[in-house]
Amino acid sequence: MAEQPLFKVTIDNVTVEVPAGTTILQAARKAGPEVAPPAMCYYSKLEGSGGKCRTCLVEVSKGSDRDPRPMPKLVASCRTTVMDGMEVKNLTSERVVDARKGVVEFLLINHPLDCPICDQAGECHLQDLSYNHGASGTRYEFQRRTFEKHSLGDKIQLHMTRCILCYRCVMVADQLTGQREHGVLERGERAEISDYLEKSLDKEFIGNVIDVCPVGALTDKTFRFKNRVWFLKPLNAHRDCPTCSGKVTLWNRGDEVFRVTARKDQWGEVEDWICNECRFDKKKTSDWVIEGPREISRHSVISQNKYIGMVKPKETIDEVIGKEPRLFLDIHDVSQVNEKDRDLSLIEGPAHSTDFKEKDEKKQ
Ligand code: SF4
Numbered sequence: 001m002a003e004q005p006l007f008k009v010t011i012d013n014v015t016v017e018v019p020a021g022t023t024i025l026q027a028a029r030k031a032g033p034e035v036a037p038p039a040m041c042y043y044s045k046l047e048g049s050g051g052k053c054r055t056c057l058v059e060v061s062k063g064s065d066r067d068p069r070p071m072p073k074l075v076a077s078c079r080t081t082v083m084d085g086m087e088v089k090n091l092t093s094e095r096v097v098d099a100r101k102g103v104v105e106f107l108l109i110n111h112p113l114d115c116p117i118c119d120q121a122g123e124c125h126l127q128d129l130s131y132n133h134g135a136s137g138t139r140y141e142f143q144r145r146t147f148e149k150h151s152l153g154d155k156i157q158l159h160m161t162r163c164i165l166c167y168r169c170v171m172v173a174d175q176l177t178g179q180r181e182h183g184v185l186e187r188g189e190r191a192e193i194s195d196y197l198e199k200s201l202d203k204e205f206i207g208n209v210i211d212v213c214p215v216g217a218l219t220d221k222t223f224r225f226k227n228r229v230w231f232l233k234p235l236n237a238h239r240d241c242p243t244c245s246g247k248v249t250l251w252n253r254g255d256e257v258f259r260v261t262a263r264k265d266q267w268g269e270v271e272d273w274i275c276n277e278c279r280f281d282k283k284k285t286s287d288w289v290i291e292g293p294r295e296i297s298r299h300s301v302i303s304q305n306k307y308i309g310m311v312k313p314k315e316t317i318d319e320v321i322g323k324e325p326r327l328f329l330d331i332h333d334v335s336q337v338n339e340k341d342r343d344l345s346l347i348e349g350p351a352h353s354t355d356f357k358e359k360d361e362k363k364q
């Protein structure tokens, strides 16, 4: 078979060689994370993704060696393929920086800006995008769009107000579960993700919609409001699963498994799709073989908890009281909220005061 020709592309002054047919975005990712444009709708593992959000716009300042004319308009890098000798500007182009700021403003027009109570906070691509490319204020003065609260099945919560209509979840349902029962209804300002006639989505791999959603529009009901991701310790773990690869990331606090997700690569994309049983039902550390701490990008707020290579300060207390742990004060003696035999991760849905009151009443 004849070898595929390699095209030379320069992105923000970094030159790489890629096979013909590669998109500018893929070439930029090869050149490195510093020059790669952000992508809110493109997902390399989902066929046909991209072309919806416009966050990946770049300027082509030279079309190719053969035809060096620049492209007149900014182009979506996830949908435009490279030519030999092409020169692309991402962050080095004022036009791109300005356009991206406009795109972020549009994406946030109807967004409720509820990061303080959103479960996606800390790992939200829209949050990162607005910090890196957005404006500090909003010019929008009208009432924001709202929707009825909606569930996709009994394990997945949809907050339509946060959705950016990237279509990734629709593609996951289409391409992974083999039977899609939700999609985008209506058009324009009224467009919304909806399941058809309230049918619940109980397909084996549907939980992956939570992992591909770049914002907090789709969240895991078994984890909602239980903890902040940056307080949890991400661990690589696996189990012998008959349905999927069983390779996951556990999000623990101590021995409690608060959340199970698929493992993600440096672009935030799932490495191996996982099944619903692994994601929603295996919430005990004993269900898993722990491989070790998960590597987290140092740019992420989650890396605040990172402990690989951590240099521990000298523990004087050990020297004073010896190695045996000795409690000076047992918090459970003075607080009814923080009962020691209460496993937060095993409470169905968000933990409410009633979870504790019920127990108190039984005691009386
Ligand atoms: S719910 Fe999430 S994944 Fe689905 S279209 Fe909206 S933003 Fe994209």
Ligand code: FES
Pocket: 038, 039, 040, 041, 042, 050, 051, 052, 053, 054, 055, 056, 057, 076, 077, 078, 079
């Ligand atoms: S990532 Fe290219 S348009 Fe959304």
